Amino acid sequence: MLKFILNNQEVCTELPASTVLLDYVRYHQHLPGTKIGCREGDCGACTILVGELTEGQLRYRSFTSCLTPLGNVQGKHVVTVEGLNTEGLNPIQQAMVDESATQCGFCTPGFVVSLAGFCLSGQAATPQNAVAAVDGNICRCTGYKSIERAAAKVAQLLEPRNQEEPVAFVAEQQILPAYFTSIESRLRTLAANSTPNGHASRGTLQFVGGGTDLYVQKHDQMHELATRFLFDQPTLQGVTLQENRCVIGGAATVTDLAESAMLQEFFPDFRRFLRLVSSTPIRNMATVAGNFVNASPIGDLTIMFLALDAQLVLSDGQRVREVPLRQLYQGYKQLAKTAEENITAFWFTLPEAHTKFNFEKVSKRTHLDIASVNSACQFQVQNGFITEASVSAGGVGPTPMLLAQVSTFLTGQEVSETLIREAVEIAQLEIAPISDARGTETYKRLLLSQLLKAHFLALFPQLNAQEVLQ
Secondary structure, eight states, X not given: OEEEEETTEEEEEOSOTTSBHHHIIIIISOOTTSOOSOSSSXXXXXXXXXXXEETTEEEEEEEEGGGOBGGGXXXXXXXXXXXXXXXXXXXXXXXXXXXXXXXXXSSHHHHHHHHHXXXXXXXXXXXXXXXXXXXXXXXXXXXXXXXXXXXXXXXXXXXGGTTSOHHHHHHHTTSSOGGGGGHHHHHHHHHHTOOOOOOXXXXXXXXXXXXXXXXXXXXXXXXXXXXXXXXTOGGGOOEEEETTEEEEETTOBHHHHHTOHHHHHHOTTHHHHHTTSSOHHHHHHOBHHHHHHHTOTTOHHHHHHHHTTOEEEEEOSSOEEEEEGGXXXXXXXXXXXXXXXXXXXXXXXXXXXXXXXXXXXXXXXXXXXXXXXXXXXXXXXXXXXXXXXXXXXXXXXXXXXXOHHHHHHHTTEEOOHHHXXXXXXXXXXXXXXXXXXXXXXXXXXXXXXHHHHHHHHHHOTTSOHHHHHO
16 A cells, blocks of 8 residues: 655555556546646646655655656655645745736646745755746746746745755745645654555566656556566665766666766766756656666667766666666667666766766757757867767667767877868768658758767867868
């Protein structure tokens, strides 16, 4: 039996753990404020908050409930828009009204919940951060400017917070209901009286991480599959330093990477790169191992860690082995792993002082979109020469690609405008894009050429941009 706190009430259910939270909230708890939109994590109409105790502290993150299995909220606090209600409109709702930030109203609950998540996040109280918090919410009516103004008003509400703990502050200022201050102790009590969620007993075993790909691809099949939930396994989490290696748990989320102080130290632009990965709620849910195993030819994290030469740790519960990420993909959606194996962790060697790393992506939208083409590179550079090179690309073949010929060609070469043009020519011989919904073959070839040039212009500002881009 699954137990968690839903708004201000402890609930339990014997529904299959693979049931999506959206259906439970609407059809079993009769809370209709959480809307059914795309059921693919794209529109944000079903956004909820999930609070959990992490390293002894209460932390809230926004999730899309249409992709969240009940098994991933065991022992946690789930907040729908109804759980944000006060006697009158709360200040977030009032800001939306004051700025005429709602028209048909279908998307409005999702925006309100996302902004509540921002209030609980502890992020700096800036309009930019408030707007970023709603990057997973789509509105078909307003044109967004009124919503941006409302978000800026919400940020103003948080300016007096200083170093005060977010939950205490929002309750004290009556931004959110007072019951939020009791949640931490209630979660501790719930954890002491709960057992881990179980596995379904029938069908083929299905590993479930964040569910952000799985529930899009197999939504109607999940009830028929035996599920093993990996999202909350402590041994599969964390971003740690081991000698000169960065070791990342398979269930670490994109947000975990973005918030890692170690990754920020070694890759100052990494957080900026990760903002190009989907949206805030999906980043909060999506696991890195899930991105690898999904085997999309344009998986953003896969492309990044191909360039970093990540090594995967696979386990079937009895045997543990390591496989280079570069050897995982044997064909379209074909992996060099058994169905019983899951990625428990992966690691890569941390860069030295003369290492340069960059990631580029082109998609129709900045957020909430899949790349047409993406690319990453890692260069070791000494005295103007590339001593080691690793360039990856997605969207230009049936699998995520290490551009081995380009990487070999660049190694040992002096950085120059001519070198870039030659590298682009070699890349065109190495790739095999196809025309599809994300662009024609010709367009994808052009995009990769431009992204390769963008790498060099970002990492070597002394280059003549005009000459590189011609």
